[in-house]
Amino acid sequence: MRTDANAGYVVLSMLVLIASGCTQAPPEFEPSLLVVTEADMVDEHREQIQSALVDWFGTPDEPKAPKSPTTFQLDQELLAMAAGPAGYVDRGDGEYLQRGLYRQHCASCHGITGNGMGPAAAMLAPYPRDFRPGVFKFKSTYRAAKPTDDDVRRVIKHGVPGTAMPSFSLLDDKQIDALVEYIKYLAIRGQVERELVAHLADEFDFDPLANTTDQPFDPDNDKEDRELVDYLVAKVSRPWGYGNVQVVQPDPEFVPSENRSAAEVVKSVAAGRELFVSTRAKCTDCHGLPGSAVIAKDYDDWDEAVVNFLRKTDALVASIERREQQIAGLNEAQRERGQQQLAHDKRRLQKRKQVAWRLLEPRPDPPRNLSNGVFHGGDELIDLFRRVHQGVAGTPMPAHGSPRSNVPGSLSEGEIWQLVDYLRSQRQARSL
Amino acid sequence: MAKKKHRKPKRSRDAASLTPGQWWERAAAVVLCCVTFPLLWVGGLVTTTKSGMAVPDWPGTYGYNLLLYPWTTWLAGPWDLFIEHGHRLLATLAGLLTIGLLVLVLRFDDRRWMRVVAAAALVGVVLQGVLGGLRVLLDERLLAMVHGSVGPLFFALTAAIVVWTSATWRLARPAAVAICLQRAVPLGLVTTLLVFVQLVLGATIRQMPVTASPQTFAVAVKAHLFMAVIVAAACWFLAMRLLARGVPKPVRVFGVAAAVMVFLQISLGVFTWLSKYGVPRFAVAYIGTGDAATLADGWWQNHIVTAHQATGSALLAVILVGTLLAWRFAPTMTATDSATARNLPPTGVATA
Numbered sequence: 001m002r003t004d005a006n007a008g009y010v011v012l013s014m015l016v017l018i019a020s021g022c023t024q025a026p027p028e029f030e031p032s033l034l035v036v037t038e039a040d041m042v043d044e045h046r047e048q049i050q051s052a053l054v055d056w057f058g059t060p061d062e063p064k065a066p067k068s069p070t071t072f073q074l075d076q077e078l079l080a081m082a083a084g085p086a087g088y089v090d091r092g093d094g095e096y097l098q099r100g101l102y103r104q105h106c107a108s109c110h111g112i113t114g115n116g117m118g119p120a121a122a123m124l125a126p127y128p129r130d131f132r133p134g135v136f137k138f139k140s141t142y143r144a145a146k147p148t149d150d151d152v153r154r155v156i157k158h159g160v161p162g163t164a165m166p167s168f169s170l171l172d173d174k175q176i177d178a179l180v181e182y183i184k185y186l187a188i189r190g191q192v193e194r195e196l197v198a199h200l201a202d203e204f205d206f207d208p209l210a211n212t213t214d215q216p217f218d219p220d221n222d223k224e225d226r227e228l229v230d231y232l233v234a235k236v237s238r239p240w241g242y243g244n245v246q247v248v249q250p251d252p253e254f255v256p257s258e259n260r261s262a263a264e265v266v267k268s269v270a271a272g273r274e275l276f277v278s279t280r281a282k283c284t285d286c287h288g289l290p291g292s293a294v295i296a297k298d299y300d301d302w303d304e305a306v307v308n309f310l311r312k313t314d315a316l317v318a319s320i321e322r323r324e325q326q327i328a329g330l331n332e333a334q335r336e337r338g339q340q341q342l343a344h345d346k347r348r349l350q351k352r353k354q355v356a357w358r359l360l361e362p363r364p365d366p367p368r369n370l371s372n373g374v375f376h377g378g379d380e381l382i383d384l385f386r387r388v389h390q391g392v393a394g395t396p397m398p399a400h401g402s403p404r405s406n407v408p409g410s411l412s413e414g415e416i417w418q419l420v421d422y423l424r425s426q427r428q429a430r431s432l
Numbered sequence: 433m434a435k436k437k438h439r440k441p442k443r444s445r446d447a448a449s450l451t452p453g454q455w456w457e458r459a460a461a462v463v464l465c466c467v468t469f470p471l472l473w474v475g476g477l478v479t480t481t482k483s484g485m486a487v488p489d490w491p492g493t494y495g496y497n498l499l500l501y502p503w504t505t506w507l508a509g510p511w512d513l514f515i516e517h518g519h520r521l522l523a524t525l526a527g528l529l530t531i532g533l534l535v536l537v538l539r540f541d542d543r544r545w546m547r548v549v550a551a552a553a554l555v556g557v558v559l560q561g562v563l564g565g566l567r568v569l570l571d572e573r574l575l576a577m578v579h580g581s582v583g584p585l586f587f588a589l590t591a592a593i594v595v596w597t598s599a600t601w602r603l604a605r606p607a608a609v610a611i612c613l614q615r616a617v618p619l620g621l622v623t624t625l626l627v628f629v630q631l632v633l634g635a636t637i638r639q640m641p642v643t644a645s646p647q648t649f650a651v652a653v654k655a656h657l658f659m660a661v662i663v664a665a666a667c668w669f670l671a672m673r674l675l676a677r678g679v680p681k682p683v684r685v686f687g688v689a690a691a692v693m694v695f696l697q698i699s700l701g702v703f704t705w706l707s708k709y710g711v712p713r714f715a716v717a718y719i720g721t722g723d724a725a726t727l728a729d730g731w732w733q734n735h736i737v738t739a740h741q742a743t744g745s746a747l748l749a750v751i752l753v754g755t756l757l758a759w760r761f762a763p764t765m766t767a768t769d770s771a772t773a774r775n776l777p778p779t780g781v782a783t784a
Contacts, residue, residue: 027643105728107642119640119649125713159725164709166728360646374721 026061026085029053030113032132032193033355034309039201040208040348048217049196052229055219057189060103060112061085065185066192066233072241074188075181081174082182101175102182105168114186116302117360124164127360130302131183132190134236135394138377143390143399145246146239152180154378162374184240191236192229199228209344248386248401254413256381256421265421272422275415283419286367286396290426296366298396303362310362313352320345365395371426379427384420389413449599453540458597460536464529465590471522472583472745475564476738477515479580479638481729523561530557533593546596553593556586573641580635584628584745591749595756600682606763609678613762616673620755623666627748630659634744660698667694667751674754680761686754693747700740707733 031050058064063083065074086100103112109128111118116130129136138155139147156176159167168176206213219225256268276283276290288294299307320342327338368376377387389401389409401416402409411419450458530553537550560582567575595601607613633656640649667690674687705712707730711721727733 103642108640112643117646118642119644119646120709122646122650123653123712124709159728161723161725162710162721163725165725166708166710167725168728170727170729358645358647374723 026059027112029057029060029189030111030115032115032190032197033358034305035194035197037351037355038309038312039197041197041201042206042208042211042213044213045200045204045206045217049193049200052196052217052219052225053189053193056192056229056233057185063182063185066188066237067230068234068237069230070234070238070241072237074185074237078178078181079185081178098175098178101171101178105171106179109164114183114190117358120164122360125363126163126300126365127302127363128164130190131187132193133301133394134187134191135301137392137394139393140248140382140386141243141246141390142248142404143393144403146243148243148247149180149184151243152183153177156180156183158378160376162376188233188236188240192232195232195236196229199232209340248389250382250385250389250417251413254417256417268418268421269425271415272418272420272425275411275419276422281400281411281415281419287370288367290371294367294369296364298364299362300365300396301394303360303365306359306362309352309359310356313349313356316345316349316352320349367397370423375423375427379424381420381424384423385416388416388419388423449603451540453536454597454602457533457536457540458594460529460533461590461593461597464526464533465587465594467522467526467529468587468590469742469746471519471526472587473738473742474515474519474522475580475583476741477734478519479576479741480734480737481515523557523564527557527561530554541597549589549593549596553586553589556582556589560586573639577632577635577639580639580741581628581632584631584748587745588624588749588752591753592756595753600757601760604680604682604757604760607678607680607761608763610676610680610683610761611763612673612676613679613683613758616670616758617755617762619666619670619673620751620758623663623670624748624752624755626659626663626666627744627751630656630663631744631748633659634741638741660701664694664698667691667747670751670754674758683754683757683761686750686757689750690747690754693743693750697740697743697747700736700743703736704740707736 031046036046036049056064056066061084063079065076065079067073081098082100082102084099084103086104088096089099091097107118109118109120109124110116110131111121111128114131116128118128121128134146136147136151136155138160139145139151141147141151153176155165156171156179157167157169159165168179171179200217204213204217205215217225219229260268273290275281276287286295286298323338323342327335327342330338375384375387377383377392387397388411389399391397391399400409400411400419401413530550534550534554537547541547541550560579563575563579563582566572567579633652637649637652637656640652671687671691671694674683674690679687707726710726711719
């Protein structure tokens, strides 16, 4: 028994060692690899952007609602509820505050940064949403507008049927509010990062060949740089305050009345079907004729960016090979410059390859199979109306109604309602 | 009356052939095993519902925190209390039972190795408890993984102790016809190892930190799927050998169990994926997608996932015990034969 006890102590102390040795550092927001690499910036600027983002937005454990001069303002308390490690913190007076909702429920798919690259991502189709471009598919607003809070709330509550996005209807309203706020936060943060990268790449002086710059980006000390970030934060946040006025409201004149006769419905469905297969609406170009297979050829915006990145990388490979062959035939001065450029491009290629390896493999976004699929954005009449009206933002599914209020679209509202009737009839035929 | 004499004795083999001390020893082993399985299940449930993560302190004000845990919309509060405290109460019970078992073994079992086994069980259960506590306090993934992998090992050990303390084991005579059992033993050992590796892979997937890359997770899932095929094949061949002609009944039982459990486990695995991530795109053409999204942390999701984990442990135990019994009943084991003979309880001979 004595030896057993000794062995026990040894193992115990080993465990404590293991436990203390590998306690993880708090997770950080990842830079947007694709955007930063594409911009071909110098390392110094990259790092300065990241530290500016920490100053304005905080970290995954301690997020900050950036101060924006507009009326739109994120709620710090809700952000805190969603951020940090899962669990509770003691407020000191015996009350416990909720923390870490996002990490507990969402990060496994959407990633800590909201880049749609959580651990489970590669195994899912469609991939989880990358929030950073600030584009959302299923919403009630005009295609280019941000979703309303209710739109995001609805996605979280009901999930996206037909995809891996689950329903979180078991969470209470306060928790869902916190998650909505955090999604907006991640989206705004991501978009500000993009804007900053684009701005620095365009406006700042730097020498990509030497990887140096004489114009550091230093919002801590430089007033102009600070104002730049404030300006971009305001610019990116402002549209989030407009959601509610951007909702697509159907013209009451065309909304089908609830007590239509069966004959009227049948007529509308027939007209809708006619439209669906017509060359004017072009629905069948992608969705195929009723009953036939859909044609998946286009990518959504998220994967399209990756496709372009990979294409450019391939082009760079080809260009390097070509120039390597040509370089012998150049004169002295040209050769030196050429060699310098080649060395730089090889470094660039190296970086691009490292990034490419980490991106999710792009996959075409299949159009919905309308005769046996489930609607991802809700199957109420108004959902389908808005879907056909504004399409699905960020995907090949085009808008058919007016792009803005008072601008005519390719289909009239009356026609869209007929299509909606047709879509519903297809759906009902399936469930019978 | 005469007719009655020819009937098989009604009392169980165990009761008839074990001394009272050995009977108690065995009873303790059975109870321990029966407590350990729900312990694993509830432990899995704690992981599934992430309740363990949601409560930072241990053991202390656990109950107090629970009241604040806003799961009221999900199964009423008491159920939550049941999961959280149940795991620890069961763990404590398992610990006490292991102590009891050790005492009984030291007192009544004359097999030296059995005493070592019982002592090892106690060390194991204590370590496992400490691991569980540390896991809560330090919120360390690696600890969670180790805690989650040692659990099934301990359960398999308790199942083995049940067999080792049984009359079947003590009285087993090699079955001369069952030559195939000899070949079943190495296969069984390999299968046990494979099942355990598969459990660890499963725990890796379950405890994957949210900062892991999608590529890492994909590799783990693919490895888990690949191993599922290997394990299923191994279990199938093992079951065939355990069910071959001439194999004594106690071994056959485990042959059937291995085949059934592995099938059950694979089905649970499929449903685990469906309940968490929905229908994979390649399968949509065949089974369609549901009309609604999956419900995160819903009752079905939580229990299917937990059942998948618990059944993994049960499979490990079944394979291990089946292998042990195969070894016991395999012919030409003269050395152990004589060892058993010395251990035979006096009453055992009569009924055997």
